[in-house]
Amino acid sequence: MTFKYSLTFILILFLSHINAQKTEDLVLFTVDGTPVYTSEFLRVYNKNIDLVQDESQKDVDGYLTLFTNYKLKLKEAKALGLDENPSYLRELETYKKQLSKSFLTDNQVTDALVKEAYNRVSKEVKANHILVRVSENASPKDTLEAYNKALKLRNRTLEEGFENVRKEVHNGQTIFGEELGYFTGFKMVYDFENAAFNTKVNEISMPFRTRFGYHFIKVFDVRNSRGEVTVAHIMIGKQQKGTTAGTPESRIQDIYKKLQQGEDFESLAKQFSDDKSSSEKGGVLSPFSGGQLSSQEFEDAAFSLNEVGDISKPIQSKFGWHIIKLLNKRPIPAFEEMKSELEAKVKRDERSKLIDDALFLKLRKQYNIDNAQPELDYFVSILNDDYYKRAWTLPADFDNNKPLVKINDRQLTYKDFGSFLLESQGNITSKTTYDILVSKQYETFLNKNLVKYQEDNLENDNPDFAHILSEYRDGLLLFDLMETTIWNVAKTDSTDIQNFYENHKKDYTFPKRIEGVVASSANKKVAKKVGKLLEKKMTPEQIKKLVNNNGEVNIIFTSGIMDSKHQALPPKYKFEKGISKIYNYNNSYIVVQANDVLAETQKTFEEAKGSVSSDYQVYKENNWLATLKEKYKVTINQEALNAVRAQIKNQ
Template structure:
């Protein structure tokens, strides 16, 4: 109970209040540490509507609670609980999670989430030509002009002609991409495809893979998600005597005769990964499978349980059974998932860039124009093979970027490059392109790092929430150590407290009874009669609860006289009672025994006793804290607060 109260108090502390800032005035001093009237008023206003005890809304009374709160924090620090490894780990995890909410541009995030959802409503069918990035070609205009030439062929003569002319599988790829939707392609490619009208070919554009043009052949409403099972026979069989087409038709006949699909899948399907599950596949959308024939056949099925006739793909012969088809979820249902995908996707770069752009207007930022030239020879000889060739006079402390008073140095950039080194070891690119890309990302990271390191100073809301959570964690750890554990584990002290206060823990008059409840007085009368005839609960339910009607419900247990389940005029006599109307129903009580008022045993009253014992320990403990720490209240400031609050 005490723990519940504290947790509720902590939740109040963490609630964010946007009260207007006031001039700082010291309301009280605890062991030499000043506490402002502003801090006190923040907590007072947050708690005001939640405090049920009207007396605690009086400023003098609430001030006593506030002082107790501050004394507990002082004691937690004295005991070194703020140095505890578990406490520090939990606090840092929370801080890291909270910080994320202040390091992204919510407006941009929301726009990207909505854009992704709008794109998910449609499937794009497209083909493209990709000239793979060539580190030896510095003049991108040559590549651009080539793609303009390819674009004319792809647009006027079509995909097959373009593939025959240009595809070599090494430097130029001409590919039919089939259908796809949001998150299935890199973001830049996806955006170009969705912004190109059906029948048109885009202008050349670049992704991390190289330079593209994309031809959009169709844009159709999404078919949603399908879940199917299938039986598949591979085209090549170990048993050379098996005619695959005849075998699949034989299986289809068995299905037509009513045999179970899952049993036949387990027995005959060559797709071992799904056969063990009766042929069931994971849910899929258009473009997720490598066979458009299979996808089209699956989505053309209308009703649960419908099956295709045998059909052939490049993988084999199939019979497909529809388990379910689902449309795209509503935006509100899918929004949290989309937000997570956006932040994992390349779109996250746009979120970071937007935030950096906003912060750059607030911060004083100075970039070293010599950084690229300095690092180029360091990277040129060994970077792609996993090495760095630092010169003898390497200057690690030279600034790369300065954000306000914080300097991010060559050493910082060097470590940043080392974390990216592995991803470049298999890529065909140039040191110039690496430096162009990674230095830009380092600039962004440095600005965001400065923001993260200075959030407490820059954002009062963040600082307040973080401090309140930090204090709340300390308070929880302290109460667990000093009060809760002591009360629950001190069996001798608990027993002594119970013995001294046993009169507080009393049973009222109570009954052991079975209650039969019905909405019908006639039905209650039937129950009464059947109980008197000695029928059991099960017999009565069988007799009266028929034709899918729930006419009577039984409740058994021990009930005190004040229990709201009992009518106030119920006569406590053993045996079958009269019919009572109570809580808009009719009840019959089969009273097994009547138990007169008595003192509860420690076992019976343990929950209440532990709670009361905790309160007693806390009361004595708080008194000792008042003795340990000197507290002084500025009565002048308190009087001003009372005047302001009309108290």
């Protein structure tokens, strides 16, 4: 789904139409005379109230304001004719096609492929292969030659050993002999995956075809997947930005020594980890499985930890240095937990062809299409070699109106198939006999029209499809309205944005900050000692040499410009020049040396431009909504509203 689609659904968080109103529904409110019923509001409220972040909108009155604003915007969008814009209609049609894919499928075949996929992602196969390259559209002669070459090489491996032959014949051009390591389901093209999972350990498969050529493989091992781990980490990035002393490696080693001394992993992560997305959570990362991360070093180190609470030695990745702590380790999830994810993958890869073939067969039965092809000799007779040159045209006396095949009430004619032949001649890359070519093209033509017919009638035949499409139709309309009226306009209102900044300057300031050093120790006496040494004007490096002795790390310094939200500063720290008192923070003792206190200062327009532009859009939208309320009268039915309040209260 595109970003625009995603944003549309965010905009219509509360959207949920019903296709017909019950006669006993009360009218909750009207927008310029158009009624909105209590049943619609209750359904929307109950479905989405947990997703509303603004607490003030979770009560009935607050949510009613949100809902009436939405209805006002839709009213305006239709008044402006946005629902008739060609771009809107095109995008709606694109989404309709995208949505219909999930409704146009054979569920039995899909379920079987999903179960097969689960069995395969539950395992990891270690294999090597030899590939004889041949074009996907090679001639029968070249294809047979490649197969025979692969077969001969396989026979050699049986006598000489697979690895010996693989290393000898690899040339990186026509023949490839490669080590593949461990892989699981969805990591290879489907035909290759089938061969790998159907070949026993220490056996060599027969040659098989993929779009790359003919392969044969040797399977060395099959093991259970490593499952999923949850870890926390402390990361010191490769590039320090002047806030710490020493190299990244020396800093991670200092932190590792503190861990060995018994200090708390979570506290150290909060104080020192450069991964800001996880440091506030004590370094905790989202769970991940094998092959999911972009760093193999990190992944292998994480999976090598066995017991919850185990901590790795410092390891290096392309991102920097890490110390990893195991929080949870679990095997691959149960089938039901993975089912929806696997189904999406199955529909995206080559398995989808099996699903499509099953769908075509089902639609033929549904619409009583005979498996026997109609008489196609006429089309064979009008083809010539121009078809392979993409220069073929229909004859002047072509019989356009002659019926060919009927799908329910839709009659397809010679003209339809003739036009299809014209359009698809560019897709034919290898020569075959005209009768075979026409037969294959007819099958493709029929399948496309079967799917097209069902797709065109989904909104009438499938209530779930109709409901989702209705939601998106209004959501897309709302997106176009906001883009036209607020977002794009706000981008060009440079003078108004500047004036908005001038009128709200006090809202755009840098907070009070210090330029200084923060010292952290698990030992209060050490922290006091460091405070005294700082008073004597000693540098952090000099202090570390005195305090961090006998191979122990008793103090870590963080330096730079810091505000009250900085991870190293205690929440109760008073922004004063000099040496602070000792603070107990994150299970450590903190002393701060403030060399300078930077007062709260006004941000320039350029410094605040991003926030100003965002605030201006909100300001502009609120003013626009006020004009809509004047343009379209909203009338609340108090009796109906009281009934809604009572029903929600009793839920």
